[in-house]
Amino acid sequence: MTAYAEPSPVTTEPADEAVAGTVAEPAVTRGGPLLLDARAARSCPVKTQRRFDGTSVLPPAQPQAFDDPLALRAEAGRRHRQVVLEELIDRCRGRVVDLRLLAADGSDVQVAATRRALADGVDVVVGGVLPPDHDGHRTGTPDLLVRGADGPQGPTYHPALVVWHHVLALQTPRTGQDPVEEGAPGLAWTSFEEPAPVEPRRRRDAALRLRSEERDLRELAHHHRLLEAAGFGGGPAWGGLVGTDVPTGTGRALVWADLAEPLLRTYDAEVAGGYRLETVLERYDGAFARRLAVAQAARRGEPLLAPVVVRECATCRWWPVCRAELDDDDVSVRIDRGALDRLEVEALRGLDAGTVTALAHADTDALLERYLPLVPHRSHAESRLRTAVRRARLLEGGVPFVRETSGPIEVRAGSLEVDLDIESSADGRVYLWGFWVERPDRPDEGSYRAFAAFRDLDSEAETALAVEAFTWLRALVEGEQEAGSGPGVAVYHYSGYEPSTIDALARRSGHPVLAWASAYAREGFVDLLDVVKEHWFGVSGLGLKLVATHAGFAWRDEDPGGLNSQRWFADAVHAPEPEARAAAEARVLAYNEDDVLATRHVRAWLRAAG
Structure with missing residues (x-):
């Protein structure tokens, strides 16, 4: 059991990280094996559809000035990844194989070298390319592969990622507890010197930030499934992260999440309290299956999805294509705060309430009767829709702000x-x-x-x-x-x-x-x-x-x-x-x-x- 910051996310489709240039768009794929990379299950499914749709043309990348803020962030992320990987290589006491220089030799050479390193039982593989899983339609390139406990067939491995954001939420231990007592329940971590999560150390004064980290956890789950298919998957199903924060007083470390532990809240009306917990692997498997169905339908010329504006649209090369297909009055275009998710927008479109004008003039109670059965995945779906209706009516009326109280407003004063x-x-x-x-x-x-x-x-x-x-x-x-x-x-x-x-x-x-x-x-x-x-x-x-x-x-x-x-x-x-x-x-x-x-x-x- 590891420690996770609450509340855990309930949404089923988290927006991808809105940082331009961190990862190139996958090539548009018309024929050959249908393989999805690790970012597919964490990002917009329309992006996957475009990649396999024979009618879509990826717009050219726009040149970025050296001082473009998004380009600067992307470059900072790349530098962070390079510094972290070099530090781990320097500090690790075990055998480390760095395969990054093989990138110029092509994926076949990289895959063969990765498989050989794993079979040889090295302690850490940097920049490996996992063997494609054609049956599972997966391909993946984790930053790190860290050896775990040996299984019946030999060495097993766990994926880890270097990410350009904080991964921890600080917590206050109960009085009398040692925040770094080894073996106690809490955040699981290992040092760069001994990164294997065989017997991870624990902290009770920090926890993994689930709400912001679900994207990365899905990516780790993808690589775990690839390792299983290649015969190197280990249990527990650990996935590691190295963020910009430092979880120990001795420097950077790997933070580990058990991908098979029920920790993500999901809405379930049939369960007492309205929620149940599911594992990262369960959440990932569902998301990946949906992306795979979207890709297969697109390849058949039967696209399943219409665009919906989400956060990652701001930095997506497909955005001009999607924007041309969107009504100017679409709720996802005009309502940019408290935005409804993809399934909520699709439900409104199916009920002829997918524009701000239609939503503003809808009978809210009558709409809710038809709407709520279509969005069982969402907690607080009624209040979310009522807020969206309110925003639509204000937009229609051209009213940007509404005072919700009356009388004087108290603001604490100082001398x-x-x-x-x-x-x-x-x-x-x-x-x-x-x-x-x-x-x-x-x-x-x-x-x-x-x-x-x-x-x-x-x-x-x-x-x-x-x-x-x-x-x-x-x-x-x-x-x-x-x-x-x-x-x-x-x-x-x-x-x-x-x-x-x-x-x-x-x-x-x-x-x-x-x-x-x-x-x-x-x-x-x-x-x-x-x-x-x-x-x-x-x-x-x-x-x-x-x-x-x-x-x-x-x-x-x-x-x-x-x-x-x-x-x-x-x-x-x-x-x-x-x-x-x-x-x-x-x-x-x-x-x-x-x-x-x-x-x-x-x-x-x-x-x-x-």
């Missing part, structure tokens, strides 16, 4: 008020902590203070910058406490990103100043998004840009946005001309100043409501 916003680079490093500082009785004397490092940061440099910022903030807080002139310093931010980032830096570094900042965030910070959510409904969500603009604020930059700021940061660090670097740096600072001013503006707008 010194500080607005906070941070900026991070494409590789996730915080390079800018921006603050707006003012006294409520002297708003004209407010000022902007930035702690910035316009260079490529490593972990130590990122920590040092944060320590500098919070040493300054701590001095403000303690000075206000010593003056004893009022409620003290209140720090305002918008969303949980700032406090969660502070908490992660404090845990990673162990620095006392950041430990103070993490503690103060729990008592002295005010999340204005929480306040807005309590009183407002937004047809397109309640993001800072939307709410602040509605409240009358305007950014100086004509194209403000977090992804754009990552491009500007890349220019500030890497542009060849000093003038371009200086201009980009100034643009980032002005944008961040406007972000904290926007938070200040929203705060004042909320207090003025009544």
Whole structure:
């Protein structure tokens, strides 16, 4: 039994990771063996349909500038994978075979080398290509194959992936428990020195983030099935992940999930409580079977699916083809917050309610009677549809926001008020902590203070910058406490990103100043998004840009946005001309100043409501 963060996901079709360039689109396949790779069961099924549909033409890839934010993220992910794999090769005490250099020799050579390495019982295979499973219609290239316990036929192996995101949710152990006691129930992990999950170590202060990790777990299940077909599958059905977070005090490690353990919640109206648990392998097998049926039908010239807008459309090369087939008024095109999933949209289309206009004018109760039996996979299906109907009616009426309460809105005050916003680079490093500082009785004397490092940061440099910022903030807080002139310093931010980032830096570094900042965030910070959510409904969500603009604020930059700021940061660090670097740096600072001013503006707008 391993540890998993709750709640586990209930949806049956998670969106693929929306990061451009991380994996090339599979080639369009008209003939030959029908083989699906590991990403098929985790991504949009229409993508699979296009690949095997004889009438679809994959649009050419669009060139990306070096400072394109999505390209920067993709490159950061590739660098992360390379660094992690090289570190594991260096630290592993067993036999490691690195097959990445065989890529130029073709898949047949790679498959033969992988099979030979597995049969020889090496401890770790890096960059292997598993033998295709023609009966199961699978092919796969896991980052790592880690030897497990020997089976009746010889060595067995477990797949592992290197991923460019966090995989852990931190938890607080019960009083008196040792968070790293070996053999105790909890998160399963192994070191890079001894990666085999034969007797994994355990932690009780961390758990696997199921909601965000189901995509990766499905991919691991795919590779597990391939290993079984090749005669190298082992039990337990471990699948490993190495993320951007570090689960141990001794450096990076492999985190393991038992793919055969019932841990994913699925809606079941016939079960007490409405839910049952299924294994990752069960969830994967169902998703893969659906993709296979879609591919087979497409190859026969009988496509099963119409496009539905999902998150990965934003970075999918097939998007222009799909968009041309979608009605401009389609619910999946126009409702972009609280979006319905594929099966929900298909159900509405089948009931002639698949456009915003039709949904806005529908009799909701009558529609629900016919709709609910079509979406048994979804928990809270009724409330989700009612919210979608509400959004459709607001869109029809051109109303972006609705106040849901009346009377004054209370926002906690401070004798010194500080607005906070941070900026991070494409590789996730915080390079800018921006603050707006003012006294409520002297708003004209407010000022902007930035702690910035316009260079490529490593972990130590990122920590040092944060320590500098919070040493300054701590001095403000303690000075206000010593003056004893009022409620003290209140720090305002918008969303949980700032406090969660502070908490992660404090845990990673162990620095006392950041430990103070993490503690103060729990008592002295005010999340204005929480306040807005309590009183407002937004047809397109309640993001800072939307709410602040509605409240009358305007950014100086004509194209403000977090992804754009990552491009500007890349220019500030890497542009060849000093003038371009200086201009980009100034643009980032002005944008961040406007972000904290926007938070200040929203705060004042909320207090003025009544």
